[in-house]
Amino acid sequence: MPTISVENYLKAVFHLQGEAEERVKTKALAEHLDISLPSVTGMLKSLADEGLVDYLPYRGALLTEAGRRMALRVIRNHRLIEVFLMKTLDYSWDEVHAEAERLEHAVSDTLVARIEQALGFPKFDPHGDPIPSADGEISRRDVMPLSVATAGMRVRVERVLDQTPEVLRYLDRIGLRPGGLVYVREVLSFDGQMFLTLNDEDVSVSESLAAKMLVTEVEPP
Amino acid sequence: MPTISVENYLKAVFHLQGEAEERVKTKALAEHLDISLPSVTGMLKSLADEGLVDYLPYRGALLTEAGRRMALRVIRNHRLIEVFLMKTLDYSWDEVHAEAERLEHAVSDTLVARIEQALGFPKFDPHGDPIPSADGEISRRDVMPLSVATAGMRVRVERVLDQTPEVLRYLDRIGLRPGGLVYVREVLSFDGQMFLTLNDEDVSVSESLAAKMLVTEVEPP
DNA sequence: CATAAAGATTAGTCTTGCCTAAATCTTTTA
DNA sequence: TAAAAGATTTAGGCAAGACTAATCTTTATG
Structure with missing residues (x-):
């Protein structure tokens, strides 16, 4: 029952509202923070009282300018x-x-x-x-997810949206780290799942993982 | 009304019980932590329940082995x-x-x-x-407070027991930092206050400040 | 478009750590 | 050695932040 800091609430709202700045639903916050729905409702009210969040009941919350500042600082x-x-x-x-x-x-x-x-x-x-x-x-930066790349493309990894240590170690091992150059050998479907085959053909990533790799296209050498 | 962490309570007990390991009184903790007496009583009970402190009502508290470990870690x-x-x-x-x-x-x-x-x-x-x-x-280490030094002694500063930024800047300016060598020119009393004159005669420290400087005697060059 | 399901809020508790006021214990002093 | 002074604890409250159960609103569906 460790209590969650205001800063972590704001950070969560920031990440969940995304670039589109869509109102963040109570449920999304509750799941992200692993906390009950009423707890989130209560905290959103407090944050609204403190002017950190723009909260509309049943609609969700958006960061105010002050809230955004605090989230960005963290x-x-x-x-x-x-x-x-x-x-x-x-x-x-x-x-x-x-x-x-x-x-x-x-x-x-x-x-x-x-x-x-x-x-x-x-x-x-x-x-x-x-x-x-x-x-x-x-x-x-102008980037696209690796999952939309087509066979034959050469790309450079710019950003990796996963933080799981095991996943990161795997990605590092196969060269999928910021700055890493990748040749997309083929894009194939198997059993409803999409895969990309990269560089040596024994390296492949699922679509869901590729969606977390943001890349830019580069000229062939 | 920021809440005080368990770690800070234990640290306070550690420092206040000192080398002699004397029971720390409720009042001493209350003042050190700037908190009310009943709050300290309550927290000491909790800490005792958690096995971090050996608490006797009206007598004060001592760290247990577990409490000491936690304090030392911090x-x-x-x-x-x-x-x-x-x-x-x-x-x-x-x-x-x-x-x-x-x-x-x-x-x-x-x-x-x-x-x-x-x-x-x-x-x-x-x-x-x-x-x-x-x-x-x-x-x-075998050290003594500078306040017990006698005229003519040469000492090396080993430790400074004050953390106030202004005091530390002053001490640094006059060479009273760990490793610093000091010649005790004279020890004099004035108006009930004791002073030590050091190195150049325009450098002097009060007894209370000298008590916070731990030194060892060194041979003259 | 009516209604069921999903999502959100309200109501009511619980715990923690703080507080003040009152009671009690301990130490000091006369 | 007893009264006064000082230190400590007890009693009772409050606010924050979490929870469950019950109720209300929105969304989705037949």
Whole structure:
């Protein structure tokens, strides 16, 4: 029964409302945070009272400007901590997420600013996720999911949307990390499932996994 | 009304019970934590129920072995974080305390172990406080407070027991930091107050400040 | 378009950690 | 050695944040 911080609620709303900024439903939050529906309703009311969320009963919630700022601050902390742990303590990209998840709430703004400076103001973290600047700006890139690639394409991995350590270790082993170059050998269906065969033909990924790999097309060498 | 963590209660008990391991009174804890007396009573009961503290009503509390382990873990985290911030991010010794105070509860054991290794297993932090090992061992040193030094003595500062940034900046300016060598020019009383004159005669410290400087005598050059 | 299913809120509890006021215990002092 | 002073605990409350059960609203479906 550990209590969930305001920051984590806001982070969840941010991620769930997505680029389209659709109202986040109570149910979605409850599942994401593994908490009961009434608890979410109650907290959304509090957050609305504090001006962090725009909440309409039965409709769901959106971040206000203040809420968005607070969410972005935590996300920025998280991503800079990830880069920092990899650079200074040789963490691997599958280990950093869990640690950053705990530290993101404890670091001060000035510590994060120093980390950012020491790292040379990186724009992306080890998973390719953009790092918001101190004043809330986020770099945009034109990417597509690997799952829409067609046979014969050559792409570069820009971003990986999964944080599961086992999955990340697998992806790293087959070269599917930010910066990795991939040749899409064939796209095939089997038993209702779609697969992509990559590079050596013994490397393949399911459609659902490919949907989490954001890539850009590159010219052949 | 931010709530005080169990770890901070245990840390407070550890510091207040001191080397002599005297029972810590409710009042001492209440003042140290800036909290009401009944709140402390209640929390000591909970901690006793959890086996972290040996509590006798009206008598005060002592850490149990489990409580001591938990307190030492947090203190170890704190001190290693301090060294780490100075070494990798150019923090000064007056800045690290506040930051470490927040991070000490959030770091994982494996992160701290990596930090310790990266730093080469330091035995003392920037203030000269000993860093407990992962299994709870603490280095001891034979030191005396500067306040008992006599005129003509040459001493080396080993440890500074104050964490106030302003005080630390002053001490650093006059060379009173761990490793610093000091010649005690004269010890004089004025208006009931005792002073020590050090090195150049325009540097002096009050007895109460000198009591917080732990030193060892050294041979003259 | 009516109604059932799914989703959300309200009502009512529980626990935790804090508080103040009152009662009680311990220590100090006269 | 007893009264006063000081420290501590007990009693009783409050707010936050979680839960379950019951009720209401929205969405989906026949």
